[in-house]
Amino acid sequence: MMVPIITLESVGKSFGSFRALKSVTGEINAGEIVVICGLSGSGKSTLIRCLNGLEAIDEGRIVVDGIDVAARNTDLNQLRRRIGFVFQQYSLFPHLTAIDNVSIGLRRLQRVPTEEARARALVLLERVGLAHRSNYVPAELSGGEQQRVAIARALSMNPPIILLDEPTSALDPEVVGDVLAILQSLSGTGITIVCVTHEMGFARNVGDWIWFMEDGSLIEKAPPELFFSKPHHPSAQRFISTIWRSHERA
Amino acid sequence: MLDVVQQYWPYLLFGSYPNGPLGGFTMTLVIAIVSLVLTFPSAVLVALARTSEVRVLEHAAFLFVTIVRGIPLLMLIFWVYFFLPVALGTPISPFWSLILAIVVFQTAYLSEVLRAAIEALPKGQTEAALSLGLSYFPRIWKVTLPQALYNSIPGILNQFTSMIKETSLGYVLAVEELTYAANKVNNFILVKPFSVFALLALTYFAVCFTLTQLVRLLEARIENRFTRVAAA
Numbered sequence: 001m002m003v004p005i006i007t008l009e010s011v012g013k014s015f016g017s018f019r020a021l022k023s024v025t026g027e028i029n030a031g032e033i034v035v036i037c038g039l040s041g042s043g044k045s046t047l048i049r050c051l052n053g054l055e056a057i058d059e060g061r062i063v064v065d066g067i068d069v070a071a072r073n074t075d076l077n078q079l080r081r082r083i084g085f086v087f088q089q090y091s092l093f094p095h096l097t098a099i100d101n102v103s104i105g106l107r108r109l110q111r112v113p114t115e116e117a118r119a120r121a122l123v124l125l126e127r128v129g130l131a132h133r134s135n136y137v138p139a140e141l142s143g144g145e146q147q148r149v150a151i152a153r154a155l156s157m158n159p160p161i162i163l164l165d166e167p168t169s170a171l172d173p174e175v176v177g178d179v180l181a182i183l184q185s186l187s188g189t190g191i192t193i194v195c196v197t198h199e200m201g202f203a204r205n206v207g208d209w210i211w212f213m214e215d216g217s218l219i220e221k222a223p224p225e226l227f228f229s230k231p232h233h234p235s236a237q238r239f240i241s242t243i244w245r246s247h248e249r250a
Numbered sequence: 251m252l253d254v255v256q257q258y259w260p261y262l263l264f265g266s267y268p269n270g271p272l273g274g275f276t277m278t279l280v281i282a283i284v285s286l287v288l289t290f291p292s293a294v295l296v297a298l299a300r301t302s303e304v305r306v307l308e309h310a311a312f313l314f315v316t317i318v319r320g321i322p323l324l325m326l327i328f329w330v331y332f333f334l335p336v337a338l339g340t341p342i343s344p345f346w347s348l349i350l351a352i353v354v355f356q357t358a359y360l361s362e363v364l365r366a367a368i369e370a371l372p373k374g375q376t377e378a379a380l381s382l383g384l385s386y387f388p389r390i391w392k393v394t395l396p397q398a399l400y401n402s403i404p405g406i407l408n409q410f411t412s413m414i415k416e417t418s419l420g421y422v423l424a425v426e427e428l429t430y431a432a433n434k435v436n437n438f439i440l441v442k443p444f445s446v447f448a449l450l451a452l453t454y455f456a457v458c459f460t461l462t463q464l465v466r467l468l469e470a471r472i473e474n475r476f477t478r479v480a481a482a
Contacts, residue, residue, distance in 0.1 A: 052381060054377055054380065054381065076380075076383075077380075077383045077384070077385050078383065079383075080380065080381055080382065080383035081382070081383035083381070084381075085378075085381035087374055087377070087378065089372075089374050091372070091374030091375060091377065091378040092378070093375065093378070093379075093392075093393055093397075094397065095396045095397055095400065104382070104384075104392060105382045105383070105384070108384060108388045108392065109382070109383055109384065109388075153382070154381075157382070157383070
């Protein structure tokens with residue numbers, strides 16, 4: 001039997017009087033790729049940010065890699081070392097070169113000697129096709145390149161889980177494919193991926209599950225073939241037809 | 251004015267040095283630089299306290315800044331000079347009294363400059379550091395401060411120009427800095443107060459003007475380097 005690596009039990013979260021998450025329940029098994037989709041403001045980003053404790057939940061329980069994220073005695077720093085996170089706006093450290101952005105975790109947290117940390121960072125940069133840019137600072141890299149460095153940084157601690165919050169939304173259309181190809185190359189490596197995205201082609205080809213959210217609720221969980229051919233919920237049907245229409249226009 | 255310069259320049263520049271104590275313009279610079287060197291780390295600590303999530307530290311730092319900003323520097327100098335020796339039971343030289351007063355005063359102002367720079371960093375920077383699992387000190391030391399300090403170099407230099415001017419208050423404690431020296435020269439000549447004090451004004455102006463020009467240059471450079479990444 002599969003043991004879930006991420007478990008959500010009736011998770012609720014409010015910002016003031018706005019209920020961003022309403023009783024979200026779900027499980028993700030190790031090595032699975034889950035794509036979270038839904039309209040803006042449906043709670044996708046909040047949900048993924050709750051998984052590594054960037055947002056604190058108000059109700060329910062989240063267990064990641066055997067650790068209760070919201071428990072008082074949880075060392076979030078320890079947990080976060082086992083969860084890579086990629087932001088929509090890349091959020092690289094602008095004063096550090098690409099290689100230092102990728103090696104900072106190894107050096108500061110695992111006390112890996114500088115030379116070895118840089119060698120390991122270079123391997124990761126190679127993997128995202130940016131070894132030749134290792135000594136550039138973020139301002140000298142394009143958006144797509146910055147996001148690839150950010151993925152390398154998220155992978156630097158060799159985490160079993162990686163979370164991505166709309167990793168391609170801020171990118172120019174022509175480089176979206178590069179970033180998605182890197183994510184696709186991670187599938188099947190045993191790493192668990194949770195990705196918030198509007199890229200339905202990616203969701204369909206790479207995802208194991210689609211989670212569809214609306215108004216803070218997780219209203220549909222299905223494998224991509226089912227989700228795209230026979231969505232249960234009327235909102236999901238509407239969402240899919242809107243997405244396909246905008247794809248045809250493009 | 252030139253004759254004043256010709257006759258008294260060694261005294262105005264160095265005081266009685268090397269035959270007596272150092273003074274004059276050199277003393278002004280020494281006080282300003284020592285003050286800056288001491289103010290800088292204490293302002294960083296106060297700014298970190300104010301931006302920390304530890305409420306006690308935050309409130310204490312806020313109280314310190316509010317009180318110090320509410321009193322004139324001259325009064326602070328008197329408090330340090332007259333009250334502190336009584337409280338500590340040991341005399342403090344006018345030189346160190348002046349520096350201590352300037353450091354306390356400027357720590358309040360400079361900490362606000364640094365706090366603004368820390369708070370102006372994009373939220374994603376802290377979140378990215380948190381997501382890596384970096385704890386407080388490496389996060390501050392490797393991510394927050396390098397960026398915040400770099401961005402506030404113009405503000406730091408700006409406070410430094412204020413400090414240079416504030417050293418002239420050493421006059422009231424008979425610290426032999428430039429203003430004190432100029433006044434002594436004036437008392438000696440008696441008939442040329444305009445020349446003496448115009449020279450004094452020009453000297454302060456030249457130093458501060460040079461610094462503000464430097465600030466302008468740096469501002470342009472910093473803007474160039476960070477505009478593209480500001481959104482990230």
